[in-house]
Amino acid sequence: MSNHALSITLFVVFVAATLGITFWASRHTKDATDYYAGGRSFSGVQNGMAIGGDYMSAASFLGIAGIIALSGYDGFLYSIGFLVAWLVALLLVAELMRNSGKYTMADVLAFRMSPRPVRTAAGVSTIIVSIFYLLAQMVGAGALVGLLFGITSDAGKIGTIVVVGILMIVYVVVGGMKGTTWVQIVKAVLLMTGAALVTLLVLGRFGFNLSSLLGTAAEQSGKGNAFLNPGLKYGVEAKGLTSKLDLISLGLALVLGTAGLPHILIRFYTVPTAKEARKSVIWGIGIIGVFYLLTLVLGFGAAALVGSKAIAAQNKAGNTAAPQLAEKVGQLIFGDVGGTILLAVIAAVAFATILAVVAGLTLASSSSFAHDLYAHVFKKGTASEQEEIRVARISAFAIGAVSIVLGIFAQNLNVAFLVALAFAVAASGNLPAIIYSLFWKRFNTAGAVSAIYGGLASAVLLVIFSPVVSGTPTALFPNVDFHWFPLENPGLVSIPIGFLAGYIGTVLSKEYNAAKYAEIEVRSLTGAGAEKAVYH
Amino acid sequence: MTTRQDESSEYERVQAGPEFQELRRRYRNWAFPVTVGFLVWYLLYVVLSGWARGFMGTQVFGNVNVALIFGFLQFVSTFLIAWAYARHADKKLDPLSDKLRGEMEGTSNE
Numbered sequence A: 001m002s003n004h005a006l007s008i009t010l011f012v013v014f015v016a017a018t019l020g021i022t023f024w025a026s027r028h029t030k031d032a033t034d035y036y037a038g039g040r041s042f043s044g045v046q047n048g049m050a051i052g053g054d055y056m057s058a059a060s061f062l063g064i065a066g067i068i069a070l071s072g073y074d075g076f077l078y079s080i081g082f083l084v085a086w087l088v089a090l091l092l093v094a095e096l097m098r099n100s101g102k103y104t105m106a107d108v109l110a111f112r113m114s115p116r117p118v119r120t121a122a123g124v125s126t127i128i129v130s131i132f133y134l135l136a137q138m139v140g141a142g143a144l145v146g147l148l149f150g151i152t153s154d155a156g157k158i159g160t161i162v163v164v165g166i167l168m169i170v171y172v173v174v175g176g177m178k179g180t181t182w183v184q185i186v187k188a189v190l191l192m193t194g195a196a197l198v199t200l201l202v203l204g205r206f207g208f209n210l211s212s213l214l215g216t217a218a219e220q221s222g223k224g225n226a227f228l229n230p231g232l233k234y235g236v237e238a239k240g241l242t243s244k245l246d247l248i249s250l251g252l253a254l255v256l257g258t259a260g261l262p263h264i265l266i267r268f269y270t271v272p273t274a275k276e277a278r279k280s281v282i283w284g285i286g287i288i289g290v291f292y293l294l295t296l297v298l299g300f301g302a303a304a305l306v307g308s309k310a311i312a313a314q315n316k317a318g319n320t321a322a323p324q325l326a327e328k329v330g331q332l333i334f335g336d337v338g339g340t341i342l343l344a345v346i347a348a349v350a351f352a353t354i355l356a357v358v359a360g361l362t363l364a365s366s367s368s369f370a371h372d373l374y375a376h377v378f379k380k381g382t383a384s385e386q387e388e389i390r391v392a393r394i395s396a397f398a399i400g401a402v403s404i405v406l407g408i409f410a411q412n413l414n415v416a417f418l419v420a421l422a423f424a425v426a427a428s429g430n431l432p433a434i435i436y437s438l439f440w441k442r443f444n445t446a447g448a449v450s451a452i453y454g455g456l457a458s459a460v461l462l463v464i465f466s467p468v469v470s471g472t473p474t475a476l477f478p479n480v481d482f483h484w485f486p487l488e489n490p491g492l493v494s495i496p497i498g499f500l501a502g503y504i505g506t507v508l509s510k511e512y513n514a515a516k517y518a519e520i521e522v523r524s525l526t527g528a529g530a531e532k533a534v535y536h
Numbered sequence B: 001m002t003t004r005q006d007e008s009s010e011y012e013r014v015q016a017g018p019e020f021q022e023l024r025r026r027y028r029n030w031a032f033p034v035t036v037g038f039l040v041w042y043l044l045y046v047v048l049s050g051w052a053r054g055f056m057g058t059q060v061f062g063n064v065n066v067a068l069i070f071g072f073l074q075f076v077s078t079f080l081i082a083w084a085y086a087r088h089a090d091k092k093l094d095p096l097s098d099k100l101r102g103e104m105e106g107t108s109n110e
Helices: A003-027 A032-040 A044-055 A058-071 A074-100 A105-109 A115-149 A154-205 A210-221 A224-228 A240-260 A262-270 A274-305 A308-314 A321-378 A385-409 A417-439 A445-464 A491-508 A514-526 B010-016 B018-051 B066-105
Strands: B059-061
Touching: A003 A115, A003 A154, A003 A321, A032 A154, A032 A262, A032 A385, A044 A154, A044 A262, A044 A274, A044 A321, A058 A074, A058 A115, A058 A274, A058 A308, A058 A321, A074 A105, A074 A240, A074 A262, A074 A274, A074 A417, A074 A514, A074 B018, A074 B066, A105 A115, A105 A262, A105 A321, A105 A417, A115 A154, A115 A262, A115 A321, A115 A385, A115 A417, A115 A445, A154 A210, A154 A262, A154 A274, A154 A321, A154 A385, A210 A224, A210 A274, A240 A262, A240 A417, A240 A491, A240 B018, A262 A274, A262 A321, A262 A417, A274 A308, A274 A321, A274 B066, A308 A321, A321 A385, A417 A445, A417 A491, A417 A514, A445 A491, A514 B010, A514 B018, A514 B066, B010 B018, B010 B066, B018 B066
Parallel strands: none
Antiparallel strands: none
């Protein structure tokens, strides 16, 4: 049996198991709380694993291992930013959101504001952030399938995007939050097990001596000790200050973006109490932290055992470093059959990873469309619960279909920047509005609307006029040049704009509701009046 | 609050009460400084990675350099802060918030 046939078989087993879970979940999904929030009946540990499942995308697994394998130390900066970001979620957002919201991010933002403009803004921002992120994952799936399953024809890639799209639609439409959460949990267990297994084998190969692993990696990378220092990816290029500022801009967007990502925020609603929400973030931090430590070993291990040249030869961005390493280390320890099996396992796990993340994103965006835009803005709160869920399912279907089509059109474009853009929009538009809503007494409708649109617009515009869209060989449109903003990541400018816009919007408007502020403050800290779990 | 005492909501009465003020103080006095602290600590790491390459590349033992140790310390500090917050919340926040919630919701809801 070839490794491709074996990976595909393993992947089919994963799909069959998760579809089984999804249909089981659908029988336990009766009302809106079940569909949007999994009945709020998941435990902190379960939701912590699901947080890991939602967060550890193929971009983190394959991408970070790849950056480390090719550029050495600089890939580590990503993992640290992605992890530290969870402290913002833990200390400032998770419990307070759980206590004051219901189904979506907008529930908290619109709590003490005039609901329609704020829900519109928050809904638009949720859908834009989720679709950027979703599109990047879909295109990534098309590219990966060639490397993982040996499918390289255009028809094969399009077929893959369609299959991924259909599966994610089924998970969300049929299973709602319950089904999607279980898919995340299964995926998190598989991903952690796979990554830990390869890590142990790699470390064992070097006698569990980190220094010897690093030394071999530096040697095999062809870059010597520079491989272990910051600067290979950022900052060695000509424009010194710009690339250093870009590094800070990226760092800010990563650390402040996570707590503004809608598909992460709605996870806090799936547990019965704020205390469980806290527990779930702490479990999430543990799982994600260990995972990033594993990717560090995977990345350096790939450089040491496979060699940076062989990795770059297969994929310029290094996305195949982890699967290549799995094959190599399997071969070295268990012979050819071992290599084939280990490669197949890691390839199937990587694919399961993509599938789970896109399902989470589809759920977040369709929930926001149905609950915020349809039920509260168009229907002004008169839609029945059943009608709302029906619209949520239809919009999950529509969003899935749109992303399949966009994914097919964008498959040959370099859309990796969309993930960074999603983080930048989340940090510039959503986070300022959330923080002000929860902590600033004076905050009002005008402030919320200006924070969201200000942060969203500045992040998107700055990216359009940045070197990732035009003017450089790796840009989205390499043949034209209309860029004037020097940084690849807009965060350094757009995050302050988001906070400032929220401040200015607030002080320019006289609106202020003391009673509603008292309600959100008391409710967010004590949980009095918070949404309860439903047990069927 | 004295002038509007009669017409203010239950939430406003609780908000003005000493127990809630104490809960709020305990939460904010812990969460805000620690947030500023870990953000500064993280930005220091990013800035040093950009501006102090020589220092970050200093080898400490074997092939392990300052940059790598600094990175590991970010992991360690993240885990420690998460653990410390859980402890703080268990001991100092939950008893107060449970009490206030119990008073506001009575026994009918649980």
